[in-house]
Amino acid sequence: xxxxxxxxxxxxxxxxxxxxxxxxxxxxxxxxxxxxxxxxxxxxxxxxxxxxxxxxxxxxxxxxxxxxxxxxxxxxxxxxxxxxxxxxxxxxxxxxxxxxxxxxxxxxxxxxxxxxxxxxxx
Amino acid sequence: xxxxxxxxxxxxxxxxxxxxxxxxxxxxxxxxxxxxxxxxxxxxxxxxxxxxxxxxxxxxxxxxxxxxxxxxxxxxxxxxxxxxxxxxxxxxxxxxxxxxxxxxxxxxxxxxxxxxxxxxxxxxxxxxxxxxxxxxxxxxxxxxxxxxxxxxxxxxxxxxxxxxxxxxxxxxxxxxxxxxxxxxxxxxxxxxxxxxxxxxxxxxxxxxxxxxxxxxxxxxxxxxxxxxxxxxxxxxxxxxxxxxxxxxxxx
Numbered sequence: 413x414x415x416x417x418x419x420x421x422x423x424x425x426x427x428x429x430x431x432x433x434x435x436x437x438x439x440x441x442x443x444x445x446x447x448x449x450x451x452x453x454x455x456x457x458x459x460x461x462x463x464x465x466x467x468x469x470x471x472x473x474x475x476x477x478x479x480x481x482x483x484x485x486x487x488x489x490x491x492x493x494x495x496x497x498x499x500x501x502x503x504x505x506x507x508x509x510x511x512x513x514x515x516x517x518x519x520x521x522x523x524x525x526x527x528x529x530x531x532x533x534x
Numbered sequence: 535x536x537x538x539x540x541x542x543x544x545x546x547x548x549x550x551x552x553x554x555x556x557x558x559x560x561x562x563x564x565x566x567x568x569x570x571x572x573x574x575x576x577x578x579x580x581x582x583x584x585x586x587x588x589x590x591x592x593x594x595x596x597x598x599x600x601x602x603x604x605x606x607x608x609x610x611x612x613x614x615x616x617x618x619x620x621x622x623x624x625x626x627x628x629x630x631x632x633x634x635x636x637x638x639x640x641x642x643x644x645x646x647x648x649x650x651x652x653x654x655x656x657x658x659x660x661x662x663x664x665x666x667x668x669x670x671x672x673x674x675x676x677x678x679x680x681x682x683x684x685x686x687x688x689x690x691x692x693x694x695x696x697x698x699x700x701x702x703x704x705x706x707x708x709x710x711x712x713x714x715x716x717x718x719x720x721x722x723x724x725x726x727x728x729x730x731x732x733x734x735x736x737x738x739x740x741x742x743x744x745x746x747x748x749x750x751x752x753x754x755x756x757x758x759x760x761x762x763x764x765x766x767x768x769x770x771x772x773x774x775x776x777x778x779x780x781x782x783x784x785x
Contacts, residue, residue, distance in 0.1 A: 462570050469680060472673050473570035476577045 444470035447488040456488050540712030549589035550616035556582030581666045592655045607774035611767045617757035619702035621766040632695035635674035636703035642667045643731045652720040682743035697748045704753035
């Protein structure tokens with residue numbers, strides 16, 4: 413028995429099918445990941461997700477869901493299914509990162525030079 | 535009627551429309567069809583109450599009006615100048631969405647016309663709410679198209695909602711006594727001009743949604759004269775219940 417209160421689940425009529433459930437285009441909603449931009453030129457940062465029937469509605473929902481408080485100048489949405497990611501078991505590819513300190517950019521001393529250049533430029 | 539009285543009448547009816555539809559739409563909070571829409575619709579309802587507050591503040595600061603809270607919560611129904619469209623209960627979601635669509639397009643045209651208003655406080659407010667209204671109509675248009683494209687049931691329910699809402703929405707543009715005076719003073723162009731523009735704008739969306747405006751309707755007037763449906767009194771009763779327990783309390 414399907415007792416869900418969620419209209420997206422009820423629409424599927426899971427009780428009334430003999431064969432496999434086919435989902436028509438637009439019948440079930442997608443999940444969209446939301447990225448918000450705090451100021452022009454800044455990176456878009458991932459802030460969460462919304463359910464929506466298409467990208468246009470996702471953007472409309474995301475605007476109020478994630479852009480109604482604090483500063484925001486733009487929002488991106490992208491279908492979660494379109495994002496390619498590694499499997500959790502592939503995490504070992506990153507395991508030795510912490511040992512490879514020679515790849516850190518922290519060893520360079522440049523601030524002195526920058527400050528010197530700035531004072532000359534004045 | 536002098537120019538200040540005409541301004542008070544215009545701003546009061548605008549503010550009352552905003553307050554009452556804002557309160558009505560907020561009744562969907564927690565009951566929206568899905569969480570995302572619940573948040574969006576509630577947030578826009580708050581915007582509307584914000585617009586009402588800003589308009590009551592203009593009355594207070596420039597036209598010797600009372601405190602906004604007192605105007606909102608202490609007046610009897612007969613003193614309100616809102617149209618009947620905004621008073622009706624939320625009904626089904628398609629009714630509330632269609633009301634939101636028709637009302638927000640009307641609001642957008644009204645505020646757009648105020649960009650050139652000779653009354654500066656209205657001109658400034660119009661510029662301030664521009665972005666909010668852009669979102670409100672974007673949201674409304676998207677839903678109308680979405681539901682009308684969703685199949686026979688969606689389309690026929692939206693057409694029925696339009697048939698119900700349209701004569702009521704025409705009441706937004708009930709001609710006022712001082713329309714000519716306000717137009718003469720370049721405050722705003724008057725209801726008839728706004729109505730023409732509104733029909734053009736909503737038709738642009740309705741055509742895409744394959745909806746048609748009902749013909750031979752009688753506009754529902756009376757709200758601007760203080761004649762209301764019984765729904766308004768019940769709404770005011772509930773909305774002001776807490777405030778009236780101690781109108782002098784500070785919050």
